[in-house]
Amino acid sequence: MKINYKIQDKFDYWIFIPILILLLMGLIAIFSSTYNHPTAAGNFNRQAFWVGTSLWVMFFIFMLPARTFRLLAIPTYIFSILLLLSVLAIGKTVYGARSWLDFGFIGFQPSEFAKIGTILALAYWLTDKRCDINNYRHLFIAISIGAIPMILILLEPDLGTAIVFAVITLLMIFWSGISLFGLFIVITPPITIFASLFGTTSLLAVLIIIIIILFYFKRNLFTNATVLGVNIAAGFIFDILFKFLKPHQQNRILSFIDPSADPLGSGYNALQAKVAIGSGGFFGKGFLGGNQTQLRFIPEQWTDFIYCVIGEEFGFLGSSLVLLLFSIFLLRIMNLSSIAGNEYGNITVIGILTLFFVHFSINIGMNLGVTPVIGIPLPFLSYGGSSLLVNMILVGMILNIYRNRRHHV
Numbered sequence: 001m002k003i004n005y006k007i008q009d010k011f012d013y014w015i016f017i018p019i020l021i022l023l024l025m026g027l028i029a030i031f032s033s034t035y036n037h038p039t040a041a042g043n044f045n046r047q048a049f050w051v052g053t054s055l056w057v058m059f060f061i062f063m064l065p066a067r068t069f070r071l072l073a074i075p076t077y078i079f080s081i082l083l084l085l086s087v088l089a090i091g092k093t094v095y096g097a098r099s100w101l102d103f104g105f106i107g108f109q110p111s112e113f114a115k116i117g118t119i120l121a122l123a124y125w126l127t128d129k130r131c132d133i134n135n136y137r138h139l140f141i142a143i144s145i146g147a148i149p150m151i152l153i154l155l156e157p158d159l160g161t162a163i164v165f166a167v168i169t170l171l172m173i174f175w176s177g178i179s180l181f182g183l184f185i186v187i188t189p190p191i192t193i194f195a196s197l198f199g200t201t202s203l204l205a206v207l208i209i210i211i212i213i214l215f216y217f218k219r220n221l222f223t224n225a226t227v228l229g230v231n232i233a234a235g236f237i238f239d240i241l242f243k244f245l246k247p248h249q250q251n252r253i254l255s256f257i258d259p260s261a262d263p264l265g266s267g268y269n270a271l272q273a274k275v276a277i278g279s280g281g282f283f284g285k286g287f288l289g290g291n292q293t294q295l296r297f298i299p300e301q302w303t304d305f306i307y308c309v310i311g312e313e314f315g316f317l318g319s320s321l322v323l324l325l326f327s328i329f330l331l332r333i334m335n336l337s338s339i340a341g342n343e344y345g346n347i348t349v350i351g352i353l354t355l356f357f358v359h360f361s362i363n364i365g366m367n368l369g370v371t372p373v374i375g376i377p378l379p380f381l382s383y384g385g386s387s388l389l390v391n392m393i394l395v396g397m398i399l400n401i402y403r404n405r406r407h408h409v
Helices: 002-010 013-034 043-062 068-090 110-126 136-154 159-175 180-196 200-217 221-244 247-257 268-279 306-337 343-368 385-403
Strands: 092-094 097-102
Touching: 013 043, 013 306, 013 385, 043 385, 068 097, 068 110, 068 136, 068 343, 068 385, 097 110, 110 136, 110 159, 110 343, 110 385, 136 159, 136 180, 159 180, 159 343, 180 200, 180 221, 200 221, 268 306, 268 343, 306 343, 306 385, 343 385
Parallel strands: none
Antiparallel strands: 092 097
């Protein structure tokens, strides 16, 4: 009993075991989704290799000294920015985005590695003794740390990953203790941009609400005019940014507003995914028994739409198990944020929690047709070596913070 207690005191099984089960479920779903797809026959073996490799990397990260992540924060961030610049210059174009660095024997997405660098660098600045997050200059620095990689990723262009960076930045800034007015300044431009998706009426309604809230804060005229001006610019700048997106990305946004408007084009995957999940019933059609999966109704189902493979072949029970495992995992990370032992660990955990939650919620939403199809993989289940390796590094960081939670560094 004492030995088990000591192990549990250093290693959080409630984080590791759900991840291990999700990895196994991902391998099963990838095998099924590629079973009748000759061009993807090697995907299962490649994913199995990356599962094994990423588990070793996770344990290596877990064993690192407590101060490692803070010491490596700035170098990791700078290196990730250099990689993002490199991919814009010499990157390989995949699915309309120049987002891959290909070295022949191996390729990877720098945007995945940049998630680690951005979380570490933001945590570094937000917990620096010089930083007062309610000082506008310091707030600008924090926003810039997240905005630089986000802008570079938008230039690829990769809208989905850029959204992940935006949410991570906002949540980490919020958790660092920003004032209510500071939070209002940070979150209103994204809300205004989102409202502009649904037309002029929605945009005007949001701007009127912003004006009312500005009166509530009772700031000076210059501050109020600046905040309102930024939001007006954000609302109208979307039309400009929209023109820079690739046609397939524009169609994804339009299909989010109305998926049925183009059922054979941009809305096809979302509609077929709902059919697959709905047809699975309570118990599912059985392993390798899904019509949508085996007849290849959804292109490259082993990536962003892996969840509907589980929904069709393992039914409500399989789908619910995925949700339960993610819930345990995310709730355990949330609990760790309150016992991390130091402010840097606390903010880092929140950044990692945000990343996993955004990927999880948007991907499941894509499969259910309630969020736009923006190319967000489901952590631990979707096919992809780069994303899996980065996700397991992040899990290793969480477990490391848990192991060192009593060390005040």
